[in-house]
Amino acid sequence: MTETVTDVRKQMRGFIEDNFLYLRPDVELGDGDDFLALGVIDSLGFVELVEEVQSRFGIAIEDVEITEENFGSIDAIAGYVERKRAG
Amino acid sequence: MTATTLEGDLRAAAGRDPSGAAVITKEGSLTFAELDEAADRVAAGLAERGVERGDRVAVMLPNGLDAASAFYGVLRSGAALSPINPQTKLEKLTAVLADCRPRLMLCDTERMEIASAGAAATGVAAHEAAGIAVDGEPPAAPGADDLGSVIYTSGSTGEPKGVMHAHSNMAFVTGSIAESLGLNASDRVLCVLQLSFGYGLYQLFTCVRVGATLVLEPGFAFAGRVVQLLEEEEITILPGVPTVFGVLLSLKGLTEREFPHLRLLTSAGAALPEAMGHQLREALPQAGVCPMYGQTEAQRICYLPAEEYDRRPTSAGLPIPGTEAWIQDEDGEPVAQGETGELVVRGAHVMQGYWGRPEKTKDKVLPGRDASERVLVTGDLFRADQDGFLYFVSRRDDVFKSRGEKVVPREIEEVLHGAAGVKEAAAVGVPDEVLGAVVHAHVAAQPGHDVEEAALRRHCAEHLEDHMIPKRVFVHSELPRIGSGKIDKRSLKPLDE
Numbered sequence: 001m002t003e004t005v006t007d008v009r010k011q012m013r014g015f016i017e018d019n020f021l022y023l024r025p026d027v028e029l030g031d032g033d034d035f036l037a038l039g040v041i042d043s044l045g046f047v048e049l050v051e052e053v054q055s056r057f058g059i060a061i062e063d064v065e066i067t068e069e070n071f072g073s074i075d076a077i078a079g080y081v082e083r084k085r086a087g
Numbered sequence: 088m089t090a091t092t093l094e095g096d097l098r099a100a101a102g103r104d105p106s107g108a109a110v111i112t113k114e115g116s117l118t119f120a121e122l123d124e125a126a127d128r129v130a131a132g133l134a135e136r137g138v139e140r141g142d143r144v145a146v147m148l149p150n151g152l153d154a155a156s157a158f159y160g161v162l163r164s165g166a167a168l169s170p171i172n173p174q175t176k177l178e179k180l181t182a183v184l185a186d187c188r189p190r191l192m193l194c195d196t197e198r199m200e201i202a203s204a205g206a207a208a209t210g211v212a213a214h215e216a217a218g219i220a221v222d223g224e225p226p227a228a229p230g231a232d233d234l235g236s237v238i239y240t241s242g243s244t245g246e247p248k249g250v251m252h253a254h255s256n257m258a259f260v261t262g263s264i265a266e267s268l269g270l271n272a273s274d275r276v277l278c279v280l281q282l283s284f285g286y287g288l289y290q291l292f293t294c295v296r297v298g299a300t301l302v303l304e305p306g307f308a309f310a311g312r313v314v315q316l317l318e319e320e321e322i323t324i325l326p327g328v329p330t331v332f333g334v335l336l337s338l339k340g341l342t343e344r345e346f347p348h349l350r351l352l353t354s355a356g357a358a359l360p361e362a363m364g365h366q367l368r369e370a371l372p373q374a375g376v377c378p379m380y381g382q383t384e385a386q387r388i389c390y391l392p393a394e395e396y397d398r399r400p401t402s403a404g405l406p407i408p409g410t411e412a413w414i415q416d417e418d419g420e421p422v423a424q425g426e427t428g429e430l431v432v433r434g435a436h437v438m439q440g441y442w443g444r445p446e447k448t449k450d451k452v453l454p455g456r457d458a459s460e461r462v463l464v465t466g467d468l469f470r471a472d473q474d475g476f477l478y479f480v481s482r483r484d485d486v487f488k489s490r491g492e493k494v495v496p497r498e499i500e501e502v503l504h505g506a507a508g509v510k511e512a513a514a515v516g517v518p519d520e521v522l523g524a525v526v527h528a529h530v531a532a533q534p535g536h537d538v539e540e541a542a543l544r545r546h547c548a549e550h551l552e553d554h555m556i557p558k559r560v561f562v563h564s565e566l567p568r569i570g571s572g573k574i575d576k577r578s579l580k581p582l583d584e
C-alpha cells in the first residue's frame with residue numbers, strides 16, 4: 001500500500017509541475033505544501049486537478065469531497081485517493 | 088430609524104438583535120453585540136495610537152472575524168478605511184501606502200513581514216490587528232460627511248487610484264443595495280469574495296444593515312466546500328463572479344442537490360455570460376439569477392431584478408433605488424432609445440473623487456445638467472430597451488474598428504461562450520496594416536474538452552458578421568486575470584506577437 005501512495009504522490013507531482021508550475025520555476029513544491037498558500041492553483045485550476053484525479057485513478061469524486069482537506073496538497077490528495085480505494 | 092453611518096448600522100443591529108449571528112467563519116463566529124463590542128475596542132485602540140478623525144487606516148487582512156472587526160473599528164474611529172487585498176505584493180503595497188499615507192496599517196502575523204517592508208518604505212507603522220484592541224471609550228462617532236473609505240482600484244492602467252466615499256455615500260449605497268435585493272434579517276449570505284474589494288466589502292455592510300448573517304469564507308477555491316456550506320448553513324444568497332458560477336456548474340452532482348433555502352444568485356465583477364445564466368437557472372431552479380453592474384466609483388450602479396432574468400437575460404437591469412442613470416452621446420446629449428452611448432450615473436452613491444488626484448477626478452465626476460448636479464461618467468457603453476432596462480455593450484475603450492466597421496468584443500465573446508467546450512473567451516483587436524485591426528480571440532476550454540481553432544472560427548462564422556470573425560483563435564489552459572478576477576485583456580495582446 002505504501003508503494004501505491006508513493007506512486008500517487010509522484011504522479012500528482014508530475015501533473016502539477018507540468019500544468020501549474022511551468023511558469024513558476026521559483027516554487028519548490030513539497031508534499032505537504034498548501035497549494036492555495038503558495039498561490040500555484042486557483043479555483044479553475046482545482047477543477048482540472050479534480051478531473052485529473054478522477055480519470056487517472058478511476059475514482060468517483062463526489063462534489064462535497066472537493067475540499068481543502070482532500071485536495072489542498074499532494075499529501076492530501078494521496079490520502080484521499082487511498083481512502084477512496086479502500087472504499 | 089436609519090443610521091447615517093455604517094458604524095451606526097452596527098450599533099443599531101446590536102441593539103435590535105444582540106445575540107443574532109453577524110459573521111460566521113470556520114474559526115468561529117460573532118454576534119451583532121460581539122461585533123459591536125469588537126469594533127469599539129479596535130476604535131479605542133486606534134485612538135490610543137493617535138488615529139484621529141480625518142486620518143486613513145489601511146487594513147490588509149484575509150477574510151475573517153478580525154477583518155470584520157477591524158473594518159467597523161476603523162469606521163467608528165472616525166478615520167477612513169482603506170482595505171488592501173491580502174495577496175498584494177510589496178511593490179503595489181508600497182505604491183498604495185505612498186499614495187494613501189495612512190496613519191497606520193493593520194495586518195495579521197502572516198503579513199507582518201510584507202506589511203513592515205511596505206510600511207518602512209513609506210513611513211507608516213504596521214500593527215497586528217489582533218493586538219490593537221483595548222478596553223476604553225471609543226472616540227466620538229464620525230459625521231456623515233466625513234471621509235469613510237478610500238478603496239484602491241485594481242484596474243490595469245498602472246498607478247493605483249484611491250476612490251473616496253463619505254460615510255453618507257457608503258450608508259446610502261448600502262441601503263440601496265439591500266433594498267434592491269430584498270435583503271432582510273432572515274437572509275444568510277455566503278461570501279467567498281474578498282472583503283478588500285468593494286463587491287465583497289458591501290456583502291458585510293449590507294448584512295449588518297438589515298441584521299442578516301454573513302457566512303464568510305477565506306476565498307473561493309474548493310467547490311465542494313461551497314456546496315457543503317450552501318446545505319449546512321442554509322444559505323439564502325450566494326454572490327459570485329462568473330468564475331465562481333462556472334466552477335460550481337462544473338460539479339456533476341449539482342442538479343441532484345436541492346438547496347431549499349437558496350433564493351438568489353447575484354453576479355457582478357464581469358458580465359454573466361447568457362449561457363452560464365441559463366445553466367444556473369436549470370441547475371438551481373429555486374434560485375433567482377440577478378446580474379448586477381457597478382464600479383468602485385459608485386459601488387453598485389444597476390441590478391436586474393431576478394423576476395426579469397428569464398425575459399432579459401443579457402440586461403444589466405435598472406439603476407439601484409434612489410439613483411438615476413441615463414445614456415448619452417459624445418456631446419453629452421441623451422441618445423434615442425435603442426442607441427448606444429455612455430452610461431452616466433447620478434445619486435448619493437457617486438464617489439467624492441480620487442484621493443489626491445483632482446485632475447483624474449475631473450475626468451470622471453462632471454458637473455451635471457444644472458449647478459446642483461454631479462454625475463459619474465462610467466466609461467462604459469450601454470443601450471436601453473423600450474422598458475428602460477440597460478444593456479452593457481462594452482468598455483468605451485474596448486471598441487475598435489476592423490475593415491472600417493465597429494467591433495464590439497463582447498458580442499464575439501458571447502458567441503464563443505456558446506461553442507461547445509469553451510469556458511472562457513476574450514476578443515481583442517490587434518493592429519493590422521490592411522484592415523486597421525483584426526480580431527484575435529483567446530479561449531480556455533472546459534476540463535475534459537478539446538477545442539480547436541478551426542472549429543471555433545467556423546462557429547463564429549455561423550453567428551457573426553464577417554468583420555467580427557476572429558482571424559486567429561488561441562486556445563489557452565486558462566486566461567490571465569487581474570487582481571479583481573476580470574480577464575486581463577492587456578496581457579493577452581502581446582502573446583500574439
